Amino acid sequence: MKHYFILAFxxxxxLHTQAQDSTKTSKEEEEDYxxxxxxxxxxxxxxxxxxxxxxxLAPQRFASISWDAQGAHTLKFSDIGSYAPESTWTASxxxxxxxxxxxxxxxxxxxVSSNKLLWQLGFNYAASNYQITGIxxxxxxxxxxDEKGLKTxxxxxxxxxxxxxxxxxxxxxxxxxxxxxxxSNPQSLRYSRYSAAALWGKRPHDRFQWxxxxxxxxxxxxxxxxxxxxxxxxxxxxxxGTEILFPARAHARYRFSTNSLLLxxxxxxxxxxxxxxxxNSANSFELRRSELRPRLEFQKKLTxxxxxxxxxxxxxxxxxDGDNLPNGxxxxxxxxxxxxxxxxxxxxxxxxxxxxxxxxSP
Amino acid sequence: xKKFFYFFTAFCLFAFAPxxxxxxxxxxxxxxxxxxxxxxxxxxxxxxxxxxVWLREPNDPASGLPKLDKNNPDESMKKVPLKGYRIxxxxxxxxxxxxxxGTIYDPENGSTYSCVIKLKDDNTLxxxxxxxxxxxxxxxxxxxxxxxx
Numbered sequence: 065m066k067h068y069f070i071l072a073f074x075x076x077x078x079l080h081t082q083a084q085d086s087t088k089t090s091k092e093e094e095e096d097y098x099x100x101x102x103x104x105x106x107x108x109x110x111x112x113x114x115x116x117x118x119x120x121l122a123p124q125r126f127a128s129i130s131w132d133a134q135g136a137h138t139l140k141f142s143d144i145g146s147y148a149p150e151s152t153w154t155a156s157x158x159x160x161x162x163x164x165x166x167x168x169x170x171x172x173x174x175x176v177s178s179n180k181l182l183w184q185l186g187f188n189y190a191a192s193n194y195q196i197t198g199i200x201x202x203x204x205x206x207x208x209x210d211e212k213g214l215k216t217x218x219x220x221x222x223x224x225x226x227x228x229x230x231x232x233x234x235x236x237x238x239x240x241x242x243x244x245x246x247x248s249n250p251q252s253l254r255y256s257r258y259s260a261a262a263l264w265g266k267r268p269h270d271r272f273q274w275x276x277x278x279x280x281x282x283x284x285x286x287x288x289x290x291x292x293x294x295x296x297x298x299x300x301x302x303x304x305g306t307e308i309l310f311p312a313r314a315h316a317r318y319r320f321s322t323n324s325l326l327l328x329x330x331x332x333x334x335x336x337x338x339x340x341x342x343x344n345s346a347n348s349f350e351l352r353r354s355e356l357r358p359r360l361e362f363q364k365k366l367t368x369x370x371x372x373x374x375x376x377x378x379x380x381x382x383x384x385d386g387d388n389l390p391n392g393x394x395x396x397x398x399x400x401x402x403x404x405x406x407x408x409x410x411x412x413x414x415x416x417x418x419x420x421x422x423x424x425s426p
Numbered sequence: 427x428k429k430f431f432y433f434f435t436a437f438c439l440f441a442f443a444p445x446x447x448x449x450x451x452x453x454x455x456x457x458x459x460x461x462x463x464x465x466x467x468x469x470x471x472x473x474x475x476x477x478x479v480w481l482r483e484p485n486d487p488a489s490g491l492p493k494l495d496k497n498n499p500d501e502s503m504k505k506v507p508l509k510g511y512r513i514x515x516x517x518x519x520x521x522x523x524x525x526x527x528g529t530i531y532d533p534e535n536g537s538t539y540s541c542v543i544k545l546k547d548d549n550t551l552x553x554x555x556x557x558x559x560x561x562x563x564x565x566x567x568x569x570x571x572x573x574x575x
Contacts, residue, residue: 097509100455100464100480103571107549110457110569119534126562178565179459270534300488322497322536369537369557425562 113179113226114267120298120305122317122325122363123371123424126172130420132190133165134379137414139196141205144342144349144386144407153408157203159196159210161414166191166213168420172222182224188240190216205339205351205386205407212244214337214353234263234275234294240282243338243350255338255348255392257282261292271298271305283312283334285352285383287394315361323365330358334383336394348392349406354382357416366421375418381411449519451545455479456568458553464571467514474525476514478533484509497536508533517543530555539563 117124140155142148172186193213199206218240226232238259245251259282265275275294280287290311298305298317305317307327315329334354342349359377366372386407389395397403452474455466464480486493493508517528523545530541530553539555540563546552549570556563 095466095479095510097479099573100466102574103455103457103464103480104574105457105549106570106572107547108569110459110461111567112459112461115460126557173561174563177563179567182564322499423557423562425557 112229114228114230114232114273115179115226115270116182116224116232118267118273118296118298119270120302120317120319121296121307122327123422124172125170125422126174126425127423128168128170128420130168130170130373130418131165132168132418133163133416134161135163135415137161137164137379137412138410139206139209139384140410141203141386142408144204145388147404147406148408149404150408155410157200157206159199159203159206161194161196163195164192164414165416166193168418180226182222184222186220186222188216188218188220204342208244208339208341212246214242214244214351215246216240216242216335216337230266230268232265232267232273232275234261234265234277236261240335242335244340249340251338251340257287257336257394259283263292263294265294271300271302272296281312281334282336283332283354284399285334285354285385286336286387287396288398289396325363327361327363328359330356330377332356332382336387338392339386342386343392346391348389349386350389351386351409352383352405354384356380356382359416369424371422371424373418373420373422375416377416379414379416381409381413384409384411448521448523449474449525451523451548452517452519452525452543452551455571455573456551457571459567465513465568472518474514474517474519474528475512477510477512478508479510481509493533495533495536497533499536514541514543517541 138158139161140158142153143156146153169189170186172184174182174184176183191213192215194209196206196210199210218238220236220238223235224232239256240259241251241253241256243251243255259280261277261279261281263275263277265273267273273294273296277292278289279292280289293308293310295306295308303319306315307317308314311332313329313331315327317325317327319325332354337351337353338348339351357377357379359375361373361375363371363373385405388406395403450469452467453469455464457464462482463478465476466479467474467476481493484492494504495506495508495511496504498504511533513531513533515529517525520526525543528541528543529538531538532555539557541553541555542560544552551568552565553568554560554563554565
């Protein structure tokens, strides 16, 4: 009987050993890779969707902290409420801006991120602090800018939906609160300004995507509706490329390596800033700020997924005129509307710098 | 005594019999959703590794030669052929049809990400590469393929 025990135990142990061996694949034998070209799906087939990115693009940012600074320039405004024709307005206040800048924060967090859908929620904050000298005695707007500065705080959401392997839809919506508010004296959400864009696009291959769409935007200062063109392309070598979302920004890209690149182009920044001192419950006085920023931007990997950037360029003023908005309700002037501004402005160009550190996306 | 013998034999068969090994369901050849490559996942010791075994475009369009890992930040790796390159490393089965503690390498940008693999069904994988925490990542769906019989 004792022999039966030994026999049974040995048989079981042998079976177990055999089972373990069947999972051993540690041998790194030379493989015939050509055999993997002729395969069949075991279950359902792979469904390919257009990727949101193309090869070679500057890394997308999950989170950023940057500091932006403009050099000396002169700022002038007409009287508020003069409604003078643009050709005849005269300056009633003036000052020399020695410094204009502040902190900028940005976060863009993926809520859903798969090959079928990309949905991100984001936050942005930008402070514009002024140091102005030579302010004329009768100054109103310039004094407020010097004392309080301007801020923008916003939330945005981006949805990227590939329709198939080549086509996609991109939708973005944003709400900004812009003005001379502070933490202790916040601005009512009633004066939020909303932007949105929707694009349909194609991604013919891994180095090219384009799209066309329409946007509601404040990048030109006041509310506007303008077409949008997306055009991102990378050369075969991967060295050269474009990153264009016209008219918001357009850059040519040169990549030194996988860890550093240079962008040359411009960005159009803008928003509508409410000034509390010249507003009341029946009226919102808002500066329609829009700046064109031709620039060079160098980006370099710092370590891991942290990158740094340095921008240098010129800030060209497109608009800093003021509008009175009855009950805070915005209106559409567009590029051809005849509605007069409540206050006109002029601003000389200024050099600017921006330095940032960024946590970037895979 | 005879009963005891049967009981002992049954015990041995149960204890040492080949167990249905959930972990090994990861082994096989898989195709990412972009369809441009196929990856063979093997088990080495107790960990799982995946290497590229097929490329739709095996040659670099610029040079016409077999694609190399030219985007690798490590200079010494830039001339290593992509075919045969291990892009999945060090995965450990953590139960519940999930493999963790591994990394995935993206040859298109030379970055290595933390990664978790989930078996959705026997022939479908959810592969999520991420940075730091899983929120900062992207999920891709891979399908199982087999050599044509």
